[in-house]
Amino acid sequence: MTSVKPNDVHVKGKNIQALKAPYSPNRPSPKKIEAMKIFIKQQLCSFETIARMLNVAIATAEVYTIDGYCSGAPVSYKDLALKLNLGAEDMDVIASQLQKDNDGLRIVQDALKNTYSYNQIRLVLAAMIRGEM
Numbered sequence: 715m716t717s718v719k720p721n722d723v724h725v726k727g728k729n730i731q732a733l734k735a736p737y738s739p740n741r742p743s744p745k746k747i748e749a750m751k752i753f754i755k756q757q758l759c760s761f762e763t764i765a766r767m768l769n770v771a772i773a774t775a776e777v778y779t780i781d782g783y784c785s786g787a788p789v790s791y792k793d794l795a796l797k798l799n800l801g802a803e804d805m806d807v808i809a810s811q812l813q814k815d816n817d818g819l820r821i822v823q824d825a826l827k828n829t830y831s832y833n834q835i836r837l838v839l840a841a842m843i844r845g846e847m
Contacts, residue, residue: 749775750782750789758793776833784840791841798834808838809847 745768752764765775776798783789795805808822808830815821819835826835841847 743778745770746778746781749778750787753779753782754787754789758789758797761797773831773833777836780833780836780840783837784843786844791837791844791846794837798831798837800830800834800837804830804834805838805841805847808835809842812839812842 749764761772761775765772
């Protein structure tokens with residue numbers, strides 16, 4: 715995987731900070747905190763389990779956990795990627811597109827021909843924001 719620091723990514727005169735909107739402000743909420751606690755405590759359980767325990771949709775459980783990761787929770791993006799069925803090549807493809815198009819997640823998803831979900835794209839973005847990709 716390529717090493718990308720958030721401030722090093724410049725596209726069309728802007729840097730990756732333009733895509734931080736889904737995480738700014740990333741306000742903690744009891745359910746987000748609980749989702750990350752469950753993910754870590756239950757040895758990286760599935761998003762289905764988290765969703766059931768919090769009585770939310772699976773996609774919402776994914777968002778809560780990705781938000782927790784982006785906020786600095788002690789979990790590896792690789793563990794989250796595994797749960798989202800993202801391999802290293804997939805993450806590189808998404809990261810490359812995020813570097814090209816940083817005007818919004820929808821533009822990125824469209825450019826990738828809807829091959830990846832918003833949450834898969836969000837995870838790669840979060841890893842880039844944290845400087846781990």
